[in-house]
Amino acid sequence: MECSFVGLANLADSLYVIQEEVYNLRTLSMAELLNLLNSNFEGHEAERLRFLKKYPKYGINVEAVDHFVRDIVAFVTQECARYTMLPDDSHFIPGAFCWIMHECLGRESGATPDGRKAGFPFADGAGPAQGRETSGPTAAILSTTSWDASPFIGGVALNMKFNSSLFTSPEAFQRLRDLIITYLRRGGFETQVNVVDHAMLQKAKENPDDYRDLVVRIGGYTDYFTRLSPEMQAEVMLRTEYQAV
């Protein structure tokens, strides 16, 4: 039987925040942290944003956070190996491939110390949580392949998204190929590539927190989509729509 473990990134990111806020800096006690979470950060947006943005997150290739995923995966693997299931003593097979379960389970779960509010989706698959791939796809790949995925034979998926404006030439598609080859060479299991379309930009406009890492690049110009003024967002969306046609 396969057991999929959903929200690996949220767990790693949360453990890092607890380590820093409660143990290293001692800005709050565990009880105070729990109160914040139970209140769903109500009236404490500054604390939520501090948890979300001050600390490095899984997916930007920082060992201090990535190692938590390594520890969690080792623990999960060990636990799965301890039990078998009736009637045939079959094993539990761990995986990090969640289909739509990250949304279902996220809806049922309270706020988490990584700055995720109650009811929001968990991270999908084995990659960074939504909006936290702030150093781009190479860093996300390095984080995702920083731990041994081989015991997770239930599947380990990394979802990547790209702006369509990035792929304007045959060379650009070759770069995507290079990216995926490097991912597989490093022990990557499965990746899904999404190209950002007009509908996704609309969602980013409405829920900027989930799309903080969405980058607009034109020539030597770079900026985060969610930081553009509404007028400029409209311009970018207009162009994306044209390109999709």
Added chain:
Amino acid sequence: MTGNIFQIQRFSIQDGPGIRTTVFLKGCPLRCLWCHNPESVHPEPHTFFSPKQCIGCGYCFKHCPEQAHQMENGVHVLDRTRCKECGECIKGCYSGALEVVGREASVEEVITEVLKDLPFYQTSGGGMTLSGGEPMAQFEFTRELLAAAHKAGLNTCLETSGFAPFERLSALVGLVDLFYIDCKETDPARHLEYTGVPLAPIVENLTRLDALGAVMALRCPIIPGLNARDDHFQNIAALANRLQNVKEVQILPYHPLGRSKLERLGKTDLNPDWNFPEKAVVEYWIKEVASHCRVPVLQG
């Protein structure tokens, strides 16, 4: 050895061969009317202020030694005449309303960051690109970064306006695999008017770099109403034809996205009416340059 940078961008795929990391150096001697990275012009760090992101936590009001953060008619404003860019207000702001652009970084620190993506460079034949700002304005830092990257076996590219003493450019010939040199305007009077610096030394540098065998690509920003002229297109082609080692011409159509950055810097946009050119217009520009040119002309 340290320098001023404002961004290290991984997975750059439009700044040279393969998968690359582009390091943006801060500070530029030019003042191009269409600059799309206005935060790159001055070498010192700047405060980006986006009032719409403010959640009203009050941190900046409490920690600003100059009382530059004020409420005016219920709106949070940053008084730029008081702000001394000390960065105190930014330290506790996680809403994205206040951010620092630019920092001092050592050669070692930058190269460590760049080398993180070594597996991707090895798969793709990529490496490091230096951009800006104007990297030549921090010559020693630029040279050391390029030398360190070359030593690590990376492909290296340099994006420059070409406005620098020739000895500095020539000193980099063995360290740079591909020079991206701007060709912003080919009429001398207009060049001075649009960029604030003369054209002649740039053309001379191009000619002398060519004689040294430096591999080059020309990058041409095209701005409707300024340099989107047939004579300029023909002159770009003529220049590329004259220089043996120019391998490619890139046409960079104007876009107004720098406007969002100007707002955050607290500066006014002098060209509020400028907009994206139509696709057909851009295609015409490329065709016009290509019809006179011996090397490929692409949209950059």
